[in-house]
Structure formats: structure tokens, C-alpha cells
Amino acid sequence: MTTTAEAPAKKRSLPWFLEFYNSNVGRKWVMAISGIVGLGFVFFHMFGNLHLYEEPARFDEYAEGLRDFGEPIFSRTLILWIARFGLLAAFAVHVHAGFTLWWKNRKAKPVGYERQQFVEATFASRYMLITGVIVLAFIVYHLAHLTWGLEFLNPSFTRGEARENLIEGLESPITAGWYVVANLALGLHILHGAWSLFQSLGVTHPRFNRWRRNFAVGLTAVIVAGNVSFPIAISTGLVGS
Amino acid sequence: MNLTLKVWRQDGPAAAGRFVMYDATDISPDMSFLEMLDAVNEQLISEGQLPIEFDHDCREGICGTCSLMIDGIPHGPQLSTATCQLHMRKFADGDTITIEPWRAAGFPIVRDLVVDRSAFDRIIEAGGFISVATGSAPDANLMPVPQAAAEAAMDAAACIGCGACVAACPNGAAQLFTAAKVSHLNLLPQGQPERLMRTVNMVDTMEEYFGSCTNIGECTTACPKDISLDFIALMNRDYVRGKVKQRRLTGQRA
Numbered sequence: 001m002t003t004t005a006e007a008p009a010k011k012r013s014l015p016w017f018l019e020f021y022n023s024n025v026g027r028k029w030v031m032a033i034s035g036i037v038g039l040g041f042v043f044f045h046m047f048g049n050l051h052l053y054e055e056p057a058r059f060d061e062y063a064e065g066l067r068d069f070g071e072p073i074f075s076r077t078l079i080l081w082i083a084r085f086g087l088l089a090a091f092a093v094h095v096h097a098g099f100t101l102w103w104k105n106r107k108a109k110p111v112g113y114e115r116q117q118f119v120e121a122t123f124a125s126r127y128m129l130i131t132g133v134i135v136l137a138f139i140v141y142h143l144a145h146l147t148w149g150l151e152f153l154n155p156s157f158t159r160g161e162a163r164e165n166l167i168e169g170l171e172s173p174i175t176a177g178w179y180v181v182a183n184l185a186l187g188l189h190i191l192h193g194a195w196s197l198f199q200s201l202g203v204t205h206p207r208f209n210r211w212r213r214n215f216a217v218g219l220t221a222v223i224v225a226g227n228v229s230f231p232i233a234i235s236t237g238l239v240g241s
Numbered sequence: 242m243n244l245t246l247k248v249w250r251q252d253g254p255a256a257a258g259r260f261v262m263y264d265a266t267d268i269s270p271d272m273s274f275l276e277m278l279d280a281v282n283e284q285l286i287s288e289g290q291l292p293i294e295f296d297h298d299c300r301e302g303i304c305g306t307c308s309l310m311i312d313g314i315p316h317g318p319q320l321s322t323a324t325c326q327l328h329m330r331k332f333a334d335g336d337t338i339t340i341e342p343w344r345a346a347g348f349p350i351v352r353d354l355v356v357d358r359s360a361f362d363r364i365i366e367a368g369g370f371i372s373v374a375t376g377s378a379p380d381a382n383l384m385p386v387p388q389a390a391a392e393a394a395m396d397a398a399a400c401i402g403c404g405a406c407v408a409a410c411p412n413g414a415a416q417l418f419t420a421a422k423v424s425h426l427n428l429l430p431q432g433q434p435e436r437l438m439r440t441v442n443m444v445d446t447m448e449e450y451f452g453s454c455t456n457i458g459e460c461t462t463a464c465p466k467d468i469s470l471d472f473i474a475l476m477n478r479d480y481v482r483g484k485v486k487q488r489r490l491t492g493q494r495a
Contacts, residue, residue: 016484024453025444025480101453108346108452109413114247114260115339117313119320120458126411128455196456202478204471 024101025200031097032197037090039194039219042186046226052239056163063162095136102129124192131189138182145169167234176235180228187224194219242268242334246281248293249341250353258350260339263293270330274317275300275307277329294353300325302465305401308408309354310341315405315463323403323465343404345413347450358404360450364419367446371426372434390428397425399466406460406468412452417460419447420472427479437483444480 013019020026051062070079118126144150146169149157156168170176194216198204203212233239244265251258265281272280275297282292298306307324311317317327332338340354348356400421407415423440426432432439454473461470 020481020484023445023480023484024448025477026484028453029477029481101455105412105414105452105455108450109344109411110346111344113310113313113341113344114249115313115341116310118459119314119462121411122457125455125457192456199454199456199470199474200477202474202476202481204474204478206471209471 021097024104027097027101028200031094031101032200034090034094034097035193035197037087038094039190041087042190042223042227043219046223049230050226052163052166052230052233059163059166060161063160091139095132098129098132122192124188125196128189128192131185134182134185135189138178138185141178142182145175166230167240170231170234173235176231179231183224183227186227187220190223191216191220242270242329242332244268244277244329244332244335245337247337247339248354250293251342251350253352254349268329270328272329273300273325274309274311274327274329275325294351294355296355297325302326303401305403308343308356308358308403308405310339310343310408312339315343315408316403316465320462321465321467323401326465343408345404345407345410345451347413347415348404348407356404358402361402361404361415361418363450364415364443364446365422367442368422368426368439369435369442371431373431384430386429394425394428396469397421397428397472400425400464400468401466403465405463405465407451409459409463410452410454411457411459412455414454414460415447415451416454416473416476417464417468417470419443420476421468423476423479424472427475437479437486440476440479441483444476 014022021030048062048066051059066080068076124131141153145153146157146165149159149165151157154165154169157165170179195212198212246263246265247260248263249258250261263281263285265277266284268277268280275295278293278295285292296306296308298304300307302323302325305323307316309316309324311324311327314320316322316324317331319327319331342348342350342354343356343358347360348358351357398421400418402418402422404415404418406417407413410416423443426439427436456470456473458470461468
């Protein structure tokens with residue numbers, strides 16, 4: 001009886017990008033890139049909303065400007081929708097990578113210590129998942145509140161009246177308070193994330209490394225200061241209709 | 242000086258462990274931490290009890306065998322040294338010291354404070370070889386190495402593989418160890434031909450045992466050799482390059 005040597009099992013390889021995403025280092029790289037997309041969005045979202053402090057008509061002009069961006073070459077709202085789907089994709093990937101890595105890490109450290117003193121870790125760096133979940137919940141709420149204008153969240157919502165909707169939506173101190181809390185969570189998330197992304201992407205240079213921290217701190221300060229100012233200005237009546 | 246020790250005792254890999262309190266009496270402040278444990282063990286043996294198992298070898302901070310979580314910090318409260326270089330004068334008379342084994346899924350407990358760190362050996366094995374001519378020693382400076390690269394490679398090569406980075410990491414990640422081992426070859430000309438393959442293979446092997454890096458930086462403060470977090474960034478960069486590079490162009494197997 002003859003036996004034939006078994007052919008070596010051919011390792012079925014995934015498309016290269018999925019294989020890359022399956023590694024933790026690759027997944028962190030994807031988190032960094034999608035995080036940069038998110039950082040760009042929150043920065044320009046805050047920057048655009050500064051039109052709130054100009055004469056009332058300017059804010060609605062800005063909102064309309066987002067819809068007809070790229071006209072007449074692109075039809076109305078086309079660029080806006082492309083941006084929305086791009087953001088949604090980056091966001092979905094970021095959340096998926098974040099949760100799956102967290103789950104893997106939990107399994108890699110199943111038993112903790114009776115006593116552990118953290119020396120270098122910060123609140124922001126240790127609780128990225130928690131601040132991230134708060135931001136996630138806030139984004140869903142924020143869309144329902146001021147983009148979709150769901151009846152039970154925002155009864156006075158009128159489609160197209162961006163400034164009115166914003167001001168009426170944030171008049172209640174409770175809603176304004178939730179906006180402030182969520183933006184502080186966003187700030188903690190950015191404080192670590194905007195530094196951590198350089199490490200994940202492998203961007204390191206002795207001459208620039210201290211600017212990586214400074215960049216994260218500066219960006220956090222600008223974004224949080226701008227975003228927190230809106231609900232405070234509106235709920236205290238500094239900006240009104 | 243007299244101390245109280247709160248020590249993790251575990252009879253075997255599958256056994257349930259527990260903390261046991263021991264009195265360490267008449268301890269000289271000039272003893273190293275391991276000598277203090279030796280004194281406690283002598284006492285336990287004379288009482289007919291099983292001694293506390295802990296790893297140790299050179300006792301001069303170069304072998305990377307000692308591995309204790311002391312009061313919540315790997316290798317104890319004195320930073321940049323291994324447990325064997327920690328002396329009892331760093332503690333005060335009457336202190337209670339909590340001593341735990343390294344905790345990570347990649348480091349299963351063998352007994353008491355001893356963990357199995359052979360996952361590190363698997364990572365090193367995955368690194369393979371470097372293409373250098375063997376035989377008689379080459380002439381000095383035959384292969385020019387930039388001084389900065391030589392220094393950085395030496396910084397990475399200082400890693401003694403103790404596992405304090407994994408022990409400190411809340412994610413049980415071994416990024417700092419692997420980054421050091423990858424970098425000390427990747428920074429030198431001798432390490433270039435297999436550079437990207439080595440990085441990919443070592444990282445992939447690392448990920449079979451350990452968690453992922455969230456750039457918290459706890460590893461680098463726990464490290465007795467002060468390995469820099471920068472090496473992790475360098476490793477990440479080479480890993481991504483290793484995944485996307487068309488290796489046939491560099492004469493390597495695809």
C-alpha cells in the first residue's frame with residue numbers, strides 16, 4: 001500500500017487589506033486614519049459653527065453653503081452626501097476597530113492585579129473606550145436632535161432653519177449641559193487620540209516628537225473651547241433669536 | 242527592619258491562587274529584594290513549609306529573569322531597575338508589601354510568582370536570521386554604521402526580555418519588547434535584507450499571545466532598561482511597510 005504525502009494545506013489568504021486589518025497593528029493604523037478623518041470633521045464642524053457669533057443671517061447662509069457646496073459643477077447636496085457617507089464609513093470602521101481591539105485586549109489580560117499603580121497612564125489614555133462610547137451616544141443623539149429633528153427630542157424643529165433650530169434646541173440648560181459633558185468626553189478622547197495616532201502610524205522623529213503632544217493638547221483646547229461655547233452662549237442667552 | 246508581605250501563592254498552573262501574609266523579620270536594609278525573599282524562604286523551610294517560588298538568576302540586572310509586581314509596579318517602586326537591584330532601604334520599617342506575579346494571558350502562572358515567559362522565545366524565533374557572512378571576524382569598521390543608528394540600536398538591544406512591559410500594560414500587550422527586538426536589528430545595516438519580513442513575522446507571532454498597544458506608555462516607565470516608546474512607532478511603520486511593499490522588487494520572497 002502506498003501512501004501519498006498530503007499536499008501542504010494551502011493557507012487561504014484574505015485580500016491584503018483584510019489581512020492587514022486582521023492584525024492588531026494594522027487595525028490600529030486604520031483607527032488612526034479614521035481618527036484623522038474624525039478630527040478633521042470635528043474641527044471644521046466647530047469652525048463652521050462659529051458663524052453663530054456673526055449676524056443671524058450668516059449662520060443659515062453657512063448651512064445652505066454646505067448643501068450647495070460644489071455647485072454648479074456638482075448638483076446640490078451631492079458633495080454633502082459624499083462627505084456624509086465618507087464620514088459614516090470612517091466612523092463605522094473606527095468604532096468596529098475600537099470595540100474589537102478592546103475585546104482582544106480584555107482577553108489578553110484576563111486577570112488584573114490586586115494592586116496596580118499607574119505611573120505614566122492618564123485618565124484620557126486609560127478610558128478611551130468610555131469616552132468613545134459617550135461620544136458615540138452623543139453623535140446619535142445630536143443627529144436626532146438637530147439634523148433629523150425627531151419630534152420627541154425637538155418639537156419646534158423646522159427643516160432648513162438651522163440657526164433657529166440650534167437656538168431653540170439648546171435653550172434648555174439640561175440639554176446644554178449634556179452637550180457640554182459630551183464635548184468634554186470628546187476632548188479627553190482627542191487629547192489621547194490626537195497624540196496616539198502618530199505612534200500608531202509610526203510617525204516619530206526626535207525633532208518633532210514633543211510637537212505631537214503639543215498638537216494634541218492644542219487641538220483639544222481649540223475644539224473643546226469652541227464646541228462648549230455654543231451651548232453655554234445659547235442657554236445663558238448671550239446668543240438669541 | 243520588620244515587614245509584612247502579602248504574597249500570591251498558587252500551587253500550579255490550574256490551581257486557584259490566594260494571597261498569604263508573611264512576616265519578614267530582622268531584614269537588613271542592605272539586602273536586595275530577592276535576598277529578603279531568600280530570608281523569608283529560609284524561615285519557611287525551617288518551619289517545614291513550602292518556600293515561595295520566584296524567578297531569579299544573575300541578580301545583577303542583566304539577565305531579565307526576576308519578575309515581580311511589587312506594590313503595584315513591575316520591579317517595584319524604584320524605576321529603571323530590575324527587582325534584583327531593588328534594595329530594602331527603599332522601604333520603611335513596618336511596611337506591608339504586596340507581591341504578585343506578572344499578569345497576562347501570554348504569561349501563564351507556573352507556580353506562585355513564577356510565570357512562563359516562553360511566548361517571548363516564540364517571538365524571537367519568528368525573527369529568523371540575518372544575512373551576514375560567518376567565519377573569521379571582519380575588520381573593524383568594514384561596514385560603516387552611522388553613530389546615531391549604532392546608539393539607537395544599542396538602546397533597543399538593552400532589552401533584557403523580563404516582561405515588565407507586558408506586566409504593566411493594561412492590555413497585556415508585548416509591543417515594547419517586540420519593538421526593541423525588532424529595532425535593534427532593523428536600525429543596523431546588517432539587519433536590512435530581512436527587515437520587513439522579520440517585522441511582520443515577529444509582530445504576527447506577538448499577536449498570537451498578547452494584546453494590542455493603546456499608547457498608554459506604562460510599559461516604558463516599568464522597563465528596567467528604559468526602552469523608549471519611539472521603538473513601537475518604528476515597529477508599526479515597518480509592519481505597515483512590510484504589508485504593502487512589493488517584496489519581489491527587493492529580491493525577497495513574496
